[in-house]
Every structure is written in C-alpha cells, then in structure tokens.
Amino acid sequence: MKLLFLGSPGVGKGTYAQVMTKALNIPHISTGDLLRNETQKDTKLSKEIEETMNQGGLVSDKILLQLIKTRIKEEDCENGFILDGFPRTKNQAEELGKLTGITHVLNFKANDEVIIERLSGRIICKNCKTIFHKTGNKPKIENTCDKCGSELHQREDDKPESVKKRLKIYKEKTEPLITHYNDKGLLVEITINKPISEIREKVILEIKSYLEGKTDKIGEIK
Ligand code: AMP
Numbered sequence: 085m086k087l088l089f090l091g092s093p094g095v096g097k098g099t100y101a102q103v104m105t106k107a108l109n110i111p112h113i114s115t116g117d118l119l120r121n122e123t124q125k126d127t128k129l130s131k132e133i134e135e136t137m138n139q140g141g142l143v144s145d146k147i148l149l150q151l152i153k154t155r156i157k158e159e160d161c162e163n164g165f166i167l168d169g170f171p172r173t174k175n176q177a178e179e180l181g182k183l184t185g186i187t188h189v190l191n192f193k194a195n196d197e198v199i200i201e202r203l204s205g206r207i208i209c210k211n212c213k214t215i216f217h218k219t220g221n222k223p224k225i226e227n228t229c230d231k232c233g234s235e236l237h238q239r240e241d242d243k244p245e246s247v248k249k250r251l252k253i254y255k256e257k258t259e260p261l262i263t264h265y266n267d268k269g270l271l272v273e274i275t276i277n278k279p280i281s282e283i284r285e286k287v288i289l290e291i292k293s294y295l296e297g298k299t300d301k302i303g304e305i306k
Contacts, residue, residue: 085110085164085295086184088091088171090271091192093250094203099280100192100287101168107288108295111160115170118151119143119214128261139245142172142253149179156184172258177265188295189265190302193275203247207236220279275304 085108089097095205098114105112116137123134130149136143152170154200155161156248164187171177193203206216207227211234216223223229227236265271273292276287294302 086187087166087192087295088189088265089166089168089263090189090191090258091252092194092199094206094246094281095192095194096202096276097192098168100276101166102215103280103284103287104192104291105166106215108164109168110164110168110187112166112168113152114168114171114213115148115151116168119147120213124153129262139241140241140249140253141147142257145173145175145179146169148176149183150173153182153183154245163171171261174260174264176259177261185219186270189270190291191265191271191273193261193273194277198277203242204244206242207238208281209234210237217279221263221281224287239250254291272300272302274302277304278306 087102087104087108087110091097091216098116101112101114119133119137123130123137133143133147146171152167156165167180167186171180194223202217202220205220207216207218207223208214209216209229212229214229214230214231215221216229216236223236229232240246262271274291276283280287282306290299290302290305294300
C-alpha cells in the first residue's frame with residue numbers, strides 16, 4: 085500500500101500520518117522531517133536548506149528527489165509507505181511516478197479557521213518530531229513530549245510571515261496535484277475539523293475501511 089497524504093500546510097496531515105503509520109504498520113515518510121534532519125549537518129548545503137525552510141519556500145526538486153529515492157529503497161518500505169509533504173509540485177509528482185506507483189491519495193481538508201488555529205498552536209518534539217497542539221492535542225506535561233520526554237517547540241516556519249508564504253505556495257504549486265491524482269482515479273477527500281484527540285479511533289476506522297475497499301468515499305469525519 086503506497087499512500088500519499090495531500091493537503092494544505094496545517095491541515096493536520098502529519099498528525100494523521102503519525103496515527104496511520106502505527107495502524108497500518110507501514111513507515112511514515114515526511115519530507116519536512118527528512119529535510120529538518122539534513123539541516124542538522126554542518127555543511128553549506130544544509131544551511132541553504134534551513135534558510136529556505138525557515139522562510140517557508142520550497143527546497144529544490146533535485147534535493148527532494150534524491151532524498152525520496154534513497155528513502156523508499158529502504159527495507160521497511162517493502163510493504164509500502166505513507167508519503168507526507170511529497171510531492172509538492174507537478175514536476176515532483178511526475179518524477180515520483182517514474183520511481184514508483186502510488187495506490188491511494190488522501191486529500192485532507194479542514195475549514196480555513198481550523199487550519200489557521202492548527203498552524204498557530206502547533207508544537208513539535210525537538211527530538212522525535214511528535215506533533216502536539218497548545219490547546220487541541222496537548223502533551224500530558226506542559227512543553228514535554230509524551231513519547232520521549234524531550235522539549236517541545238514551535239517550528240520556525242510556523243511563525244506568521246512564513247505561514248503566509250507557505251499557504252501561497254501551496255495554492256499555486258501543490259493544489260493542482262489534486263486534479264492530477266483525481267484524473268488518475270486515485271484521490272479521496274477526507275475532512276477533519278475536530279481535534280485528533282477526540283476522533284482518533286474514528287479516523288483510523290474510516291481510513292482503514294476505505295483502504296480495504298469497503299467504502300468508496302470518506303467525506304467529513306465527525
Ligand atoms: P512540512 O514539514 O511538510 O510542512 O515541510 C516543511 C518545509 O520543508 C516546507 O515548507 C519546505 O520548505 C520543505 N519541504 C518539505 N517537503 C518539500 C517538498 N516536497 N518540496 C520542496 N520543499 C519541501
């Protein structure tokens with residue numbers, strides 16, 4: 085099962101991917117996380133990547149394709165994977181198509197005010213990258229990761245100026261991929277406005293039932 089999670093920055097797809105990776109037992113590949121790991125290296129290229137990311141821009145297709153090519157060849161991807169944050173441009177989608185087939189594309193949606201609220205309140209673990217929210221999906225101990233105990237922080241690119249740029253780029257470059265995958269008959273829409281803490285089990289059930297072919301649409305999960 086080779087899944088692709090599409091949707092606007094802040095829609096929650098990273099959180100749903102973290103939930104579904106466990107439920108389906110396939111790896112979650114977040115290109116944002118792969119790139120954030122690259123920025124930990126002490127090279128000129130990693131500094132350039134970090135600057136582009138902090139400003140909310142797109143890192144070059146060449147770098148992304150190299151990262152993805154290497155990652156999906158790893159052993160844990162034998163039974164599939166969840167791609168989160170890739171592809172983000174038409175060119176990336178076409179190049180991905182040359183590397184591997186995709187079986188399902190889940191297009192996540194939420195109301196605009198929910199997206200803004202999710203972005204402004206998102207906090208992530210500095211170490212294991214688990215995603216929390218200041219109000220909706222709070223950690224048990226303030227500012228501390230439930231999973232590994234490390235400190236939580238706000239991503240540099242979740243600050244208002246970068247968010248504006250990310251949303252604009254999403255509209256221009258990534259949104260057209262919805263039609264691209266819909267035309268291929270791979271796309272299903274899924275709308276989630278409630279915090280994951282309230283509907284985690286429902287999200288898992290509905291997505292599983294779609295992937296097992298028990299239903300041909302998902303719609304809003306309430
Ligand atoms: P994300 O964690 O998916 O929100 O990604 C964070 C940032 O990483 C993005 O704003 C981009 O700067 C960069 N990035 C992640 N995935 C891609 C991609 N597929 N193409 C270009 N840049 C990306």
